[in-house]
Amino acid sequence: MVLQTAFRIYLGITPDITNWSQSGDEFSLQFESNPLTEFVELPDHCIGLKYCNILTGVLRGAMEMVQMDVSSMFVRDHLKGDSCTELRIKFIKRIEDAIPAGED
Template sequence: MAQQTPTSNSVKALRARGDQVWARMPKCNAEFFRLTYGALVVQLVEDCDDIKEVNDKLLSMGVSIGTRIIDEFLAKSNQREPCKSFEETCEVVGRVAFKMFLGVEADVRNWNEDKSRCSLVFPENPLNENVELPPGKNFLYSNIICGAIRGALEQILYKVDVYCIKDTLRGDDTNEIGITFVSRLQAEMDDQYKES
């Protein structure tokens, strides 16, 4: 898989585009957003048998969100051409999509040798403010973000694994989400257009 490394000029251009899109996006009250999300998580904790089930439900909800927000992203982000590589796609996710939907930029780091795995690192997570996790549990409070990334990338035909590596709520120094490329998906065509 031949990949082209983003230049500092392309990173600057993506940052500028992220800032422009963020400035144009309608905003909701951040406190209301966090309280609503927190209430959703509390309800899931009350309804589910264990934390793993809560984590799975948050991931699933995120996938559903991601499959829907990709259209808004493509319509409002000035992403005129498809990304040429998985690496470029991850740069756009971290620098434009994160800014557009969360108001923060994520640095894309820790690429492996064949450019099939990276991390999105962001010091501030808008979901985490005023939140305390129960001690001793592997609770992935922001797993909904992982799901949204996975759902959005599946809509543009990337099968990926997305997972939480670090979370400031669990005492880490930053927030880090890992993305691993699994395969390219085939676009499904309507039966009338499929070759027999």
């Protein structure tokens, strides 16, 4: 899948695509290691911090570039003691090209 290739090229990791929903519009990306957190430790008072939340925004932005509206969120995070990092991606809708008002 293209997402796996993008992760491999830009971050050097290949996530597993798992947990497809029954309707086929939602799945998880799981990866064992995350190079963004390799040298990071969260202090106790920052346990609620979503340190790698930039990845969810990057995924949403990349999918907008190919005319797809998606939502993404962290389900599990290695920094918080989970066995792996898991991102959940849900397809919302296809974005239709629209001409701004007044520009015909």
